Amino acid sequence: xxxxxxxxxxxxxxxxxxxxxxxxxxxxxxxxxxxxxxxxxxxxxxxxxxxxxxxxxxxxxxxxxxxxxxxxxxxxxxxxxxxxxxxxxxxxxxxxxxxxxxxxxxxxxxxxxxxxxxxxxxxxxxxxxxxxxxxxxxxxxxxxxx
Amino acid sequence: xxxxxxxxxxxxxxxxxxxxxxxxxxxxxxxxxxxxxxxxxxxxxxxxxxxxxxxxxxxxxxxxxxxxxxxxxxxxxxxxxxxxxxxxxxxxxxxxxxxxxxxxxxxxxxxxxxxxxxxxxxxxxxxxxxxxxxxxxxxxxxxxxxxxxxxxxxxxxxxxxx
Numbered sequence: 001x002x003x004x005x006x007x008x009x010x011x012x013x014x015x016x017x018x019x020x021x022x023x024x025x026x027x028x029x030x031x032x033x034x035x036x037x038x039x040x041x042x043x044x045x046x047x048x049x050x051x052x053x054x055x056x057x058x059x060x061x062x063x064x065x066x067x068x069x070x071x072x073x074x075x076x077x078x079x080x081x082x083x084x085x086x087x088x089x090x091x092x093x094x095x096x097x098x099x100x101x102x103x104x105x106x107x108x109x110x111x112x113x114x115x116x117x118x119x120x121x122x123x124x125x126x127x128x129x130x131x132x133x134x135x136x137x138x139x140x141x142x143x144x145x146x
Numbered sequence: 147x148x149x150x151x152x153x154x155x156x157x158x159x160x161x162x163x164x165x166x167x168x169x170x171x172x173x174x175x176x177x178x179x180x181x182x183x184x185x186x187x188x189x190x191x192x193x194x195x196x197x198x199x200x201x202x203x204x205x206x207x208x209x210x211x212x213x214x215x216x217x218x219x220x221x222x223x224x225x226x227x228x229x230x231x232x233x234x235x236x237x238x239x240x241x242x243x244x245x246x247x248x249x250x251x252x253x254x255x256x257x258x259x260x261x262x263x264x265x266x267x268x269x270x271x272x273x274x275x276x277x278x279x280x281x282x283x284x285x286x287x288x289x290x291x292x293x294x295x296x297x298x299x300x301x302x303x304x305x306x307x308x
Contacts, residue, residue, distance in 0.1 A: 021260055022239065024219070024232035067243070067260050094243025095258055097250035114247070115240045116165045 003123050005037025006130065014130065015041035017059040019050040019076070020092070021068040025115075029063055029092065032119050036126065047071025051079050054087070061126065064109070066093035066100060074104050081108030090129055092117060152279060154248035155202070155241070155292055159283055162240045163290070167217045171283040171290060179278040183293050187211050188230055189264040190238035196256025198249060200296030203264055204238040210288025235261050241292070254298070 006014045016033045018040060020026045030040050041059040044050040046068045054062065062080070066073040073091060080087050089109045093100070096114035104112060110129045113122055156173060163171045189205035206214060215225035215233045225233075238261045246258050278295040 022232060022236045024229070024236050025239075028218075028236075067239070067258050069260050094240040095247055096243070097247045099250065099255070115243065116162055118165075 003036045003119075006123075006126060007037070011060065013037065013039040014061060014126075015039050015057070015059045017042045017044065017050065017053055017057060017062045019044045019047075019053075019062060019068070019073065020065040021045050022065075025065070029117070032117065032122060033063075035119065036123050038126075047073060047076030047079075050076045054080050054084065058084075060088065061130065062087065062089040063092050064089050066091060066095055066104070074100070074107055074109075077104060077109050078107040088129060090125065150252070151198070151249070151296060151298070152281075152294065154245040155294060156281065157248065158241045158244035159281070159290065159292060162237065162244055163283075163285070166237065166240070167214055167285065169286050171285050173281060174284045174289070175280075175282040177280045177282075179280050179293065179295075183278070183280075185264060186289075186291055188234040190235045190261045191264040192238060192242040192261045193259040194246065194256050194296060195259070197254045197299055198256045198296050199299055200294075202238075202242055202245075202296065203291075203293040204234070204241055205264070205291040205293065206234050206237075207288045207290075210285050210290055213285065213287045231263055235263060 016038050018026050018029050018033065020029065026043050030043070033040060041057040042053040044053045048071045050062070050064065064073040064077060073093065077089050080089065087108065091104045091109045091112045092115065094115040096112065101112045110132065111125050113125055159171055163169065183203060186205050187207040188211040189203050191201055191203045193201045211230050211234055212225065214237060215230045218233050219225060219229055242258065242261070246256070278293060281292040281294070283290045283292070
């Protein structure tokens, strides 16, 4: 299936941070993001690495797993949103019970997608979340340097 | 172990493998395990703690694991052992994650730990308070085993469930 590339007013490509402890899951999500016309700003395998990577790359959107070693996704959301209230984070997890979803949303996540991820539904959710968040994230460190 | 605990796992194997491998797994056998778990192929384990405690092992025989890797990764040629192990781990994560979602929505509160590859040829015994059930699913190519050794803790028995 072909997807209309995701863009915002002043950015030709939406930049994604993909967080999942499974390398395979990350590659799979990255492949979908690229099919949506997005760009991978970074990848992380746990919550602590995700916080560091967010600060380094300031992505437009974060796709965050929940069950991870070292620090779980919901706790990482809390840290990121505390420092970056504009952060746009979508939880992507196989564990989709109400308490988890509610907790992630209360901590500042914008949406929740349950694995296995269906690309069509995933695309629509990302598009919806981006449309809710018309203010693009600040210029990234990488872009500022180039 | 009652059906209330088992059924979500059966539903999830069906849902996740149908979605990711585009096939309908057929439940071929259910047995109670007495001794140590004998790994068949590539296996991953997830531990639960809270009102339901225990561990679940998803074990794919070599044929099923190879097929899953081909279907799921969309790679051409033979997938490497590393890719196969990664994919079995991720399938385990999805099957168990979907199962515990159903159990949690029925009122059980517990924590799921990240999946780990199960490398031992012989696994742990079931314990006195955790009966072990082995489910065998047949796929068009190969078989998948789900070894469930969980129990409801006393904290969960205080409240009543529907």
